[in-house]
Amino acid sequence: xxxxxxxxxxxxxxxxxxxxxxxxxxxxxxxxxxxxxxxxxxxxxxxxxxxxxxxxxxxxxxxxxxxxxxxxxxxxxxxxxxxxxxxxxxxxxxxxxxxxxxxxxxxxxxxxxxxxxxxxxxxxxxxxxxxxxxxxxxxxxxxxxxxxxxxxxxxxxxxxxxxxxxxxxxxxxxxxxxxxxxxxxxxxxxxxxxxxxxxxxxxxxxxxxxxxxxxxxxxxxxxxxxxxxxxxxxxxxxxxxxxxxxxxxxxxxxxxxxxxxxxxxxxxxxxxxxxxxxxxxxxxxxxxxxxxx
Numbered sequence: 001x002x003x004x005x006x007x008x009x010x011x012x013x014x015x016x017x018x019x020x021x022x023x024x025x026x027x028x029x030x031x032x033x034x035x036x037x038x039x040x041x042x043x044x045x046x047x048x049x050x051x052x053x054x055x056x057x058x059x060x061x062x063x064x065x066x067x068x069x070x071x072x073x074x075x076x077x078x079x080x081x082x083x084x085x086x087x088x089x090x091x092x093x094x095x096x097x098x099x100x101x102x103x104x105x106x107x108x109x110x111x112x113x114x115x116x117x118x119x120x121x122x123x124x125x126x127x128x129x130x131x132x133x134x135x136x137x138x139x140x141x142x143x144x145x146x147x148x149x150x151x152x153x154x155x156x157x158x159x160x161x162x163x164x165x166x167x168x169x170x171x172x173x174x175x176x177x178x179x180x181x182x183x184x185x186x187x188x189x190x191x192x193x194x195x196x197x198x199x200x201x202x203x204x205x206x207x208x209x210x211x212x213x214x215x216x217x218x219x220x221x222x223x224x225x226x227x228x229x230x231x232x233x234x235x236x237x238x239x240x241x242x243x244x245x246x247x248x249x250x251x252x253x254x255x256x257x258x259x260x261x262x263x264x265x266x267x268x269x270x271x272x273x274x275x276x277x278x279x280x281x282x283x284x285x286x287x288x289x290x291x292x293x
Contacts, residue, residue: 053179053204056125057087060234062172063181063205064212065243071185071196073169073243083241084168085151086287088131089115089144090233093283095123097132100282101141110271110286111293114141127171134163144286173197181205212238212247216262217255224266225277232266233284239263240291267292 055063065073065080073080092098097120100113117136122129131151135141142150149155153164174197176182181204182197199205215231224232238244248259271289275282 053181053201055176055179055181055204055208056128057091057230057233057237058084058127058168058172059176059179060208061087061237061241061243062169063176063208064238064246065241066173066182066197066199068199068202068205071182071187071198072194077242079240079242081168082148082152082154083237083243083291084172085131085148085165086240086291087233087237088128088151088165089147090237090281090284090287092123092128092132092135093281094230094233095128097121097123097128098135098283100144100286110275110282110289111143111145113143113282113286115144115147115283116141125175127165127168130165138163144283145290148287148290170195209247209250212244213251213255213259216259220262222265224269224274225279229281229284233287235263235266236284236288236291239267 061080061083062073065077067073089098097118099116099118100110101108101116103113115135117132120132120136123132134151135147150160150163151165153161153166155161155163173182174184177184177197181199181201183200185196185198186193187196188194211231212235215227215235221227235244238247244263248256251259271285271292274280275285
């Protein structure tokens with residue numbers, strides 16, 4: 001009787017240990033699936049519980065370009081359209097949806113490599129999902145430069161005009177209205193009425209401006225690979241969209257000169273060389289190459 005109880009208790013013990021080891025393995029697998037791969041970022045938390053309003057790269061660039069009271073971007077800015085499309089490609093890459101094709105034995109340059117769909121899982125953002133759908137369904141794949149032009153509608157091929165994402169600035173502004181950053185008004189411009197989106201939550205924009213300023217001043221690390229990838233992308237894309245100046249305008253002359261000097265240092269980097277370093281995001285540097293070539 002005693003030996004039977006000992007055997008049964010040993011059996012229970014072995015089963016318990018086996019179940020524990022199986023549970024540990026499941027937890028490890030789940031942790032691996034949840035961890036972002038190299039060059040990617042975790043998904044943005046859109047639950048609304050965050051203390052700070054989460055903005056996409058497109059929304060941040062647009063917010064930097066919007067005039068606070070007037071509620072529209074400069075009529076003379078013809079760079080922001082393509083800049084916003086570059087934002088989409090990097091945002092999708094940071095979320096693990098896009099990647100560049102392998103460089104191969106002959107080491108293709110960044111601008112010669114095609115953009116591939118890595119995952120077609122919805123992002124929760126209509127514009128991003130629309131761009132992702134175009135990229136996924138296009139065969140043969142296109143390069144980063146081509147996608148910026150196609151999504152902007154800057155193509156001479158009438159068969160590819162359907163790739164253009166329309167009313168991007170207005171749709172982004174409406175997203176910012178929903179997030180409580182902007183409001184909606186109508187303004188009369190003599191011959192026509194125009195919907196504008198003046199700033200209603202100045203705190204969010206000031207936090208954004210401060211974040212950009214600190215990245216090249218107080219928190220400057222003199223190494224792009226030690227910078228937050230999203231913040232690094234924001235600086236490049238804001239410069240490409242001709243809105244970075246707006247973030248530096250409030251600075252004193254000495255701080256302004258120093259900030260612009262460090263931005264120029266970033267712009268003088270070789271995207272090809274930077275993309276081959278460890279813990280990098282190739283899509284980010286491919287978009288930078290497209291705008292600085």
